[in-house]
Amino acid sequence: RKFTFGSAVSAGREIVRTSGVLALWRGNGATMIRIMPHAGIVYMCFDKYNTGLRKLVPEMSAPHQRFLAGAAAGATATALTYPLDLMRARMAIDMSRDGSHYASMLHAGRSVVRQEGWGALYAGLSFMCFETLKASIRTRWGLKSDRDMPTSVRLVAGGLAGLIAQSATYPLDIVRRRMQVARSGAGGREPWTALMRRILAEEGLVRGLYKGLSMNWLKSPIAIAVSFTVNDSLKYRFLA
Secondary structure, eight states, X not given: OOOOHXXXXXXXXXXHHHHOGGGGGTTHHHHHHHHHHHHHHHHHHHHHHHHHHHHHOTTXXXXXXXXXXXXXXXXXXXXXXXXXXXXXXXXXXXXXXXOSSOXXXXXXXXXXXXXXOGGGGOOOHHHHHHHXXXXXXXXXXXXXXXXXXXXXXXXXXXXXXHHHHHHHHHHHHHHHHHHHHOOTTTTTTSOHHHHHHHHHHHHOIIIIITTTXXXXXXXXXXXXXXXXXXXXXXXXXXXX
């Protein structure tokens, strides 16, 4: 059905009514367990990959270097933490009050492996946008380095980067989540390209591949802006 803010609020009320208030945070512990190593790997790998690309391909433009480094860092982190993301997604859709399907993240992992096999445990743009926006601001304002940039400006740059990146990659995120929550034998083994075509044919572009994007705009840019800004601040403080 068509996504609206009203339907999102109604869905929230239904979750609270049938499963309790805490159900709104179901899987949040799994999110925290996943996001810490994922973010650490991404930021560590981005600096390493960006430096390596600068040495290997010095003639490559800075935006292209950042894009490739960010994409490689994201791919590395996703590959290493994807099982945690899958378990988090499965826990989030388990709406039973007593947690009979997945009582914990460990239980979710064991259940997925037992029922669907180990193969079931296994998608840079934001970095390019963020670093390019900062470079433009430095040039326009005549700043010597990123250190001279106010925190509020870095937050805005991070928010815009998140908005652009999330909007551009949202269809892939839709497909990924559909594949994660589908059990084997119910479309769980359908290739992602076939699933994307089916969503587009049955639900359309806006109501299918971009369903819920407006809700994502409220959350992701803020989270990404804070994440980029905190990373910059810690890096300047401890790696001075």
